[in-house]
Amino acid sequence: MSAAEWKKRCEAEWSLHGAPMPDSLDWKSIYDAKPLGRNLLRNPSPHGLSKDTPPPEADLPEVPSRGPPRFQPDGDFTGWTTSTEVLPYDTSGIPEGVVICALPQYSWFSMEQVVDLKAEGLWEELLDEFQPEIVIQDWYEESQVHESIYELHVKLLGADKTTVISEHTVKPTEDLSVYSHTWKEVSHVFSNYGAGVRYVHFLHRLKNNFLNAFFPTLFACSSVIVKPIKTSS
Template sequence: MSAAEWKKRCKAEWGLHGVPMPDGVDWKSVYEAKPLGRNLLKNPAPLGLSKNIPPPEIELERRPPPPHFQPDGDYAGWTTSTEVLPFDTSGIPEGVEICALPEYSWFTLEQVVDLKTEGLWDELLDPYEESQIDDSIYHLHVKLLASDKSTVISEYNASPTKDQSTQSHTWTEVSHVFSGYGPGVRYVHFQHRLKNNFLNFFFTTRFTGSSVTVRPVKSSLKESS
């Protein structure tokens, strides 16, 4: 097909009426990339869980496993890091013999989405911006970055809380739509921070269904986590 035909196909199939569609864009490549409405995050469920199934029960082993601070999973596509937190002895009276203390850590997963590499074009990102960020738990940090990857144009942080004394068997949903942020966005920095606890057994925050999508109009689409 000709360039004009690819442009017409993109406009018709994605409902891009009133959206800037300059002739200088390679519409065949844009169509094949299908950037609108597609999850732009790689490997959105590295723990192998599904939002359609309740979080798994905690499995207690007869012999405690050795201390570890990273949940088991496939983290391809994510940059990960671990911050082991110091022991908190503030509430222990002086002279009390300590047998064991829980060890806590933050496990961080993040990735940067290059919006132009994913098939989006300048005229959509700048004067006609309207993107939707779907996300997950425990601490969530999402930033819209300029082309230098350091200038933050807009950001969103979420720290949902739960009663940790019982296991709820349900997911907590977190979602956010960025709008009205102006021109210049070229990257999305997406970060999870998971709180882990180890004392004879390993307890970790779980998440699934991470998603970053871009849409030319507002949507009610949400993901669970």
């Protein structure tokens, strides 16, 4: 196929009519990269779980753990940068003189990725002029671990990786009086975000609880998808 034919194929398959498509670009390479409509995050389900299957029930040990406390869940976190923040014990509300046998210890487990939009096959003219929708979606496990168990922080960054062009943060509060143990969806659509976006910084934090056993908050099917749709201003 000629360069013009590859360009026409991209335009037709991704419905890019009216979007800037310079002849100088390698349209075969862009077509092979398939930057539009696919998940640009690497390893979106490190726990091997799917939002289409209920999250596993917690394993309650018959005998309390005698080992050191755990603060990081199991999983293959290839592609993610991870970190753990162990929180201090919360002794508020405990009357003076009360003997404490054990207290839960909480920790945040953070996972982040930076998506290079140009390296994934997107081109500057599309990002700057057409500004296609950038759709963020995540699913976390409803649990009784704590009233605050999940945070999402997403930033659209400029070429220097530090300039924030747009951002979105979610910090839901859980209703501990209701327990259905399902996946909870978190989503956001970036549109009309302005010129200069070259990277997407995706970070979420999930809270874990250790009290005689380790109780993590799990997640599945995280995604960053650029859709060939332009939202009208």
